[in-house]
Amino acid sequence: MQPLGDGWYLVIDGDRRWRVAIADAPDARWVFVDGQVERIDTPSAPTTRGRAKGRGEASVMAPMPATVIAINATAGQPVKEGDTVIVLEAMKMELPIKSPRSGIVKAVHCAQGDLVQPGVNLLEIA
């Protein structure tokens, strides 16, 4: 893959060539080729939107600007991987936010009604 600058690359496979654009977000790699766009989740940030912080700690983040409509966990509470810990609402759609791992809720950093931005820590699990 030859870099062409500004996030563009030339991919050559035999006699076929593609101009590809790549942009990395904290949780995914975005790829553009010929009008097609693909978003590839990074392995450390699967669909749970959680992210490993250090050994044994994880934080739960908002995937997009949204309003917190429910918080199903309080500090000190044990949660299992996949539990819905927070429910967000954006553009009239509910987005359940799941715990990336099992553990104890260390802290909740949002309140019901908050408008939260992507990448903001909503909840920490130890």
Added chain:
Amino acid sequence: MIRRLLIANRGEIARRIIRACRELDVETVAVYSDADAKAPHVSEADHAVHIGAAPARYSYLNSEAIIEAAHASHADAVHPGYGFLSERAPFARACQNAGLIFVGPPASALEKMGSKTGARALMAGAKVPVVPGETPADQSDDALRAAAARVGFPVLIKPAAGGGGIGMKAVRDPAAFGDALAAARREASASFGNDALYVERLIEQPRHVEIQVFADSHGNTVHIFERECSAQRRHQKVIEESPCPALSGAVRHRMGVAAVAAAKAVGYVNAGTCEFLLEGNGDSANFYFLEMNTRLQVEHPVTESVVGIDLVHVQLRVASGEPLPFTQSGLSQRGHAIECRIYAEDPAQGFIPQAGPILLYREPQGPGVRIDSGVQAGSEVSVHYDPMLAKVIVQGATREVARRRAIAALREYAILGIRTNIPFLLQILAHPQFVKASIDTGFLDREGAALAASIPTTLPPAVLAAVQQHQSTIGTHGTQGTQGTADPFETLRGWRG
């Protein structure tokens, strides 16, 4: 001539108006909300005034704040763009009272066209065809049946107090009228607490065809031909074009005459659009007035492309009191233009609107390609406003040349970080019915789900392999939120296609 213009809008239309002002040596004043402090329309204007919080009701819909901003920045005119305050008569009047030129029609014309029933009555008086329909004072079964016979089958029975399609019944066979009537009456009563019914001719598989009109304050009114906007999803236009492939010269002329009559009936001045339903094809087609959009339209560049005029220039000249710079006989259509609206929405997820940062952005270029956009690399698409990011307008000698040019341009348009409808637009442009220009307003509601499902979801294998091996640039750009597992080989493992 207007000296300094405040643009009471944001996004692509604010930038488009700023460009026109530059060309005419008119100074510009942008207004912006908290969410738009870094937006391109703000940095491109000569002056900028903050008007309020991100929700539109505190900023772009806050007429007091906007008029105050006009005074504070010594503007002498206000352009409302489209949407927001553009069709609100009290805002036009408030501008006038504040000594500001409102670049648009008089408040009285906004009022007359703003009332659907009032406008319909006015149009009927001006001999502009409207969809036949009536609400009989006598609401008995027999009286409604007689009304349906006068209107002509097929008919649509609608709650007189209703909206949103609730309680609407289509009746094609007069024998089925009684059952449909009873059902419509029950639903009207249950939903609106009022069982009065309206009987209207059902226009089957209509096209949406609109006529651009322009009037000056010296009594001149012209029409600037049509735009075909049948490609709409849930009443939201997606692709517009001109000329309309179904329109014969004779019908185009009659629609133009009707649109001019409609504008004159309300004392219209400046740019406006009469929307019609078109039933049938060629010389035998019928058209019916729907409503008048009393502002510049989103799709105005389609007209600019085929007629070779700048509608915003003309708006500014007419608002300054100048006469129209053209006559009806001096206007003609040349070639074909197609506009595709780029929305931040995910066709694969039921078209839910998208918000977030634009990480990479590159617009297509080339002969006959025009991009009107409201975003750039690094823009944050906000949840607060309309999800339309940009418009791709192409022109060519024929419809087929324009269609192919649209496809080529969209395949070059790179927007990463949020999903857009570009892959969906590509599916529409390649659909056999679109290729044949045989679509009606129901086309995307019928075919949209299948078109969205046919969007490719896998990358060419060689591209996927190369992309997966590419080392993450995250962290090297100082982006916050880097993986805690700093080992780059860790991040390479397990990329999923």
